[in-house]
Amino acid sequence: MKLHEVKEVLNAEVLSGNGLLSGEATMACGADLMSDVLAYAKPGALLLTGLTNPQVVRTAEMADLVAICFVRGKVPDEESLRLARSQRLPLLRTTLPMFESCGRLHGRGLQGVSERVD
Amino acid sequence: MGACTGEASRASPNEWIRTLAQDRKITKTQELVYEMKVDQVMSRDVVTVRPETPMSGLGDVFRGRRISGAPVMEDDRLVGIISLEDFIEWLYAREDDSVVGTKMTTDVDFLFGDEPLVHAVRRFSESGFGRFAVVDRASGRLVGVITKGDIVAGLLHKLEVDYHEEEVLRFRAGRLFKDVLAIGTTLCFEYEVEGRDFQRGGESSSQLKRTLKSLGLNPDTVRRVAIATYEAEMNLIVFTDGGSIAVRVEHGRITVEVTDSGPGIPDIESALQPGFSTAPQWVRDLGFGAGMGLNNIRNCSDDLSIDSAPGKGTRLTITFLMEGDGEAG
């Protein structure tokens, strides 16, 4: 799903990476704890999260995620914004809660990262 | 190997990298359109004419200078714009000679030099004009002319320059292994991590990742190393007063050694269980401490050895195997 479709579906605001919305999210994961994201997320995934510290951006960098969408109207701090810009990582923000956001995107065909680690 | 390698992409590493590069180029162009300014791509060598210039003279001007239009200046002021189309229309009408002043477009649409290219692109598509005069915002003076061709040429040039720079960096770094005359070559990188410095957490792993990428190593390997190192770095920050990360890159293998003189791990077996965590509350509040750290490191790597005891500190030795020099492609 292209990022501008994600933006539409979630009525999201673009915090950074306005020129990068033609990027493609190959799957999505929703989490407020980053360890699971590092374990399960694959390159090209969209991360939905309510966590707003710079570690979220670092996690996205390490895991090669395509973009981050903050839910529940959360706003990332200055350092996170700065890091995201230097990484050329798009940041979106929706006022919808996590449950609703994931539900809508899933309904539009975006898949989760369904592969367990054993 | 677990999820850190993912399914190691169905396409061959070569194909995958080529697609990545292509995607990056397209995205880069879009970015540049927003980043670059009109005055970076416009022609500064502006040919101008005057209102009293005869239309018959335009032919030579256009042909001689190979341009398709020119701003019309009255002394210092921009009073109009005259195009090749205007000239052809005049020719077609077979009128007597007249002056530019009577045929020019006076409602001059112009752009400021400091506007981003995306404005120019929009104006071109909205207006259907072939060129815009470019005016300096501060002085109000004509400083150049911009055509669609200028935009394309400017973007291509910048793309090429950026791409070339990246290539040079990659090339230079990647050759290290090939050009060095020795039985074996090892590259070592060292990082110091400060404890509790949550804001800067991940900086070392980020630097390592970029360095490994510029060495031209397999992206999948780079990813595994980055994730494992990041988890180790975060552990240093959360549980200790700090420590060091030493990375060795050699033929067939990357070794990451993480050392600290912190409290040590009392129960290593438990610590390796997913979900187990002794993270303090402030860490959980920050969204960490769900206990996947060591487990993630183990899943990403080919070997993990933990040397730790309470009071003794901890040393993690994480090994990643690569094929040959592990170079991409």
Added chain:
Amino acid sequence: MKLAEVVSELDLKVRTARGELERAVGGGYASDLMSDVIANGAKGDLWVTLQIHQNIVAVASLTELAGIVLVNGREPEDATAERAESENIPIMVSALPAFDVIGRLYELGITGGTSPDADQDERT
């Protein structure tokens, strides 16, 4: 919709409070941050999370949630399971990650409201 139906539709494994499956599920809430659930979770919500620490039981009781679904195959810690039994909080486990669990619940008509101060009556 009853919890029992959700369990069977999503093939969840019930770990605690098996007697509570006749409960009605109002909506869904997904978050791994306790303070957030307490602040924004609604009575009767089904909570989707990967947290397995015993604090989740306290939060579920306090907020009067319908139950907790753990994702990525996570199992509740022993202390968590014990506490959940004594407080009658159903804890269920799914092998799927949060995104997919939420997606499936959403398909069943369990929605998550529109924004943190959405009108509760809008939920099924």
